[in-house]
Amino acid sequence: MLNLNYTPEQVVDISHLTREEWLSYRRLGIGGSDVAAIMGISPFATSRDLYNDKIGVEPVIEEESNWVALEVGHRLEDLVAEIFSKKTGLEVFPVRIMFRHPLYPFMLADVDFFVRMPDGSFAILECKTCNYNAKDKWADGNIPDHYIYQVRHYMAVMNIHHAFIACLWGNNEKDFVYYPLDRDLLEEENIIEQEEYFWTEYVEKKVEPPLSGKPDLVLASIRRYSGYADKSIPEISISGLEARSLERYLSLSEEKSQLEKRKKEIDSEQKAIIVPFVEQMGQGCKALLEDGTNRYRITFSPTRRTMIGKENLEKLKVQHPDIFEEYTTETENRVFRLKKEVA
Structure with missing residues (x-):
């Protein structure tokens, strides 16, 4: 049974923090946007990625992040809040403070906005943006699960029972939805339990959590923290893994080959x-x-596109190496191939 007799603690005024300072405070605990990774449903990161971030491990390969989308989302938060206020008639205001749960001090919260309700109580407003192609994820009263976990985390930290999640995906007032979300104490208890286990068993003990989550994210995480391929490393003898999973891989490869053949036909x-x-x-x-x-x-x-052919790219590298270095980027992609041999 959760104890609801508490008031959130103030950690720091974030209004004048640099991004690096803010990130340092975030590493002191678990924030709302971290929860989905712990629960294994994040579309952006695995629990291993989150663990590495919390203990300050930097990725070996710095991948280009979609900084434009992040910046657009940040800058449009005020607009999303304004549209919500106009549509509901409710007062919306920011509080630029990082809060902490007094009973579970590893739980932190940076809340976008608060809403003053007609009865004088307060609710949370979480503001989101997405591109037009992703608007269907918000249709018919749906809220992406990772955002629900984020807001439930905030309600737990702030001891607030009501919240709204709003999303804008275009430049028109019609390209906007908002949905209410009420506190669910059973779900909250589960979230706290999962977060506490992650923090005490992995972060505090400096023990890597097992790799789990969407396979693409897991493989990207391994690549990000392992570094570039090194062909000089001798053949590695693998132990502790079962050959039957490789047999399944070969079986799927054959099935895929047949499907690709039919596709070509x-x-x-x-x-x-x-x-x-x-x-x-x-x-x-x-x-x-x-x-x-x-x-x-x-x-x-x-459909037309402008491109530099391989031959001309070689000429550019030889004749204008400075331009080549400035405008080309080298990326690495590793291909997993499996060949079966008789022992």
């Missing part, structure tokens, strides 16, 4: 079908065929 048949239509269209990009029952609208539009 379908592609070839489709191309054969469109030949007479393309021939009649010539340089045209749009066409119409009617058979008395249906109308078929055809488009055959061009």
